Amino acid sequence: MELTENQEMYLKILDEFIEQEVQPRIKELDVQDEYPVWMQQRLAELGFTRLVAPEEQGGFGESMTTLLLLIIRGCQVNNTLGSLLNCSNNANKLLSFANERQKEVFLPRIVEEGRFMGMAYTEPSAGSDSKAIQATAVLDGDEWVINGTKSFISYRCAVGSWQVSAKTVDEEGNPGISVFLVDANAPGVSYGAHYDKFGWCGSDTGDVYFKDCRVPRWSLCGTVNKGLHISLSTLDGARLVIAARAVGYAEGAFEKAWEYASEREAFGRHLTDFQALQHYFADMYSSIQVNKGYLMHLVSELDAGHSIGKGGSIAKLNSTLMAQQVCQRAMELCGGMGLLKDFGLSRYYEDACVIITGEGTSEIQRNIIFKALQRERR
Ligand SMILES: Cc1cc2nc3c(=O)[nH]c(=O)nc-3n(C[C@H](O)[C@H](O)[C@H](O)COP(=O)(O)OP(=O)(O)OC[C@H]3O[C@@H](n4cnc5c(N)ncnc54)[C@H](O)[C@@H]3O)c2cc1C
Structure with missing residues (x-):
């Protein structure tokens, strides 16, 4: 996928932030179960909390595609980073249903302070x-x-x-x-x-x-x-965000496993010289690409103002299952190291397990997909 100039710029700013401020604290972020207030403040200072809000509301009016690219990048590194990057999307969610007083009171908290x-x-x-x-x-x-x-x-x-x-x-x-x-x-x-x-x-x-x-x-x-109509009306975007997080975790775990397996030796060869393991890498890579491709197709439809129907559920269901499988395989590929918390791989698997449940479990997504199929075939 070819990136726009803006997308390249935002990814560059995010990469610099990751390299200079997130990576040096990655172990603390992985292990200490404390909410990193500093990260929220820095993302607001860097302007990420304004990303997709409309310009007339103090935002940058960027597309959901741009947002998802950033969330994927964030989740390759740290779950909280990926999560906080989604804050700006809350502005559009709010604008889609809020009354004038609610917008006046709550919108600045999102775009200016980065509060969800x-x-x-x-x-x-x-x-x-x-x-x-x-x-x-x-x-x-x-x-x-x-x-x-x-x-x-x-x-x-x-x-x-x-x-x-x-x-x-x-x-x-x-x-x-x-x-x-x-x-x-x-x-x-x-x-x-x-x-x-x-x-x-x-x-x-x-x-x-x-x-x-x-x-x-x-x-x-x-x-x-x-009330429930309100929650349902914002679900399309929310499910794609979860799917993007899944892709990010899977890519993060894949890279970590690739790096390790390329260096680690067993029986006088690198792990990546064993054909059985090469096949695993090929499978992992392929399933990430298929899910990412579908996600990017759906988000471009959303950006074009089209409804994505059951697509959000299909993406959420499949990307989260894919992430769980890829992250588990990545751990196995690294042997005992994959299980060490310090190694930084098991957290991807843990995070992937959480998103299977959040924003509607896999069974609920299947229910939605089946009901949509029934409606279409009547
Ligand atoms: C880390 C984390 C963060 C969360 N954050 C939030 C948040 O910020 N705000 C919020 O409101 N909620 C949040 N949730 C809650 C989340 O949305 C719920 O956990 C989720 O909706 C599932 O509900 P439950 O845990 O009660 O499981 P249950 O509804 O009890 O489901 C248990 C099992 O039964 C299955 N099941 C239930 N009904 C059906 C059915 N009709 N057909 C087939 N299978 C079914 C489920 O798929 C699941 O496997 C969070 C959850 C987690 C784990």
Whole structure:
């Protein structure tokens, strides 16, 4: 794929940042489960938080293709870097559904400060089944009062506003689910300890509690009981972002394994001289290319304003499974070294396992793909 001048420029800036500021701290990033505030600040200073926001909103108006290229590059090096690079995409997400007051209050947090619009959807009893939530929001005069516990919520330290789902009742008494935009520091919002988990080191994943959290009436996104439409409308981009992360992890693991296997000797030969291992490298490379090619095709469709339909789910499902397999194989190819944390390869596998579950598990993607096929064939 031929890069535009701008894409080359952004990749060059990112590469310099990686070389000078990320690589020297890579071990600390890989092992210490602490959110790197410095990285968020530096990415905002370098302008990455403005990347895809429209120019009239203080952004650079770059394409999603550019964003995904950067996310792939970031994830080749470190998961948090890839994650934080996605911040600017939150601006477009916000602009797609927010009212004027919400834009005024929350957009600057994203483009100027690099603080995410976090998703607080999952609950202890509602993961894939997002309609099973227990959180409630009740209108009291001019304020909504939100109560509930959200679990498995990521990048809590980095968030400026929460997109919160809650059960509501409309004026006719019909139940439904609505989405609210809530200041991350609003009274009534509090945070539990971060989980000790496998993968996504430094993502500050844990519970978010809403206890009699009173927010202004304008915090409601769209209309009452239409919340899930809002989340669905932003999913195309979100799934492609996950697929890009998958490609980044796979490429990072591939390069690391290639470098090691080219140097390591066994039975008087380099590992890359064994045909069995050459085939593994060929398989890994091929599956990365196929998934990357499909992803780049879809994102160009999205940039052209076309709907990608079930494509987002196909990309998410296949790229994440591909990344898990490639990263696992890369570890095996490096023998015992592949399992040492210090070696820096196992984290790709861990991160690849996480994205199989996030943004809709593989089974949920298959459900979506099958339903779309049924609709198309009726
Ligand atoms: C590290 C991490 C970060 C996260 N960050 C966030 C965040 O920032 N915000 C947020 O809101 N959530 C977040 N999540 C939550 C994530 O979206 C959920 O974990 C995911 O939706 C799955 O829900 P669950 O874990 O409750 O699994 P469950 O829904 O309980 O699913 C368990 C298993 O059952 C399968 N299953 C469930 N339903 C079906 C079905 N209908 N058909 C076939 N199989 C099915 C699933 O595929 C899975 O294999 C995060 C999760 C992780 C692990």
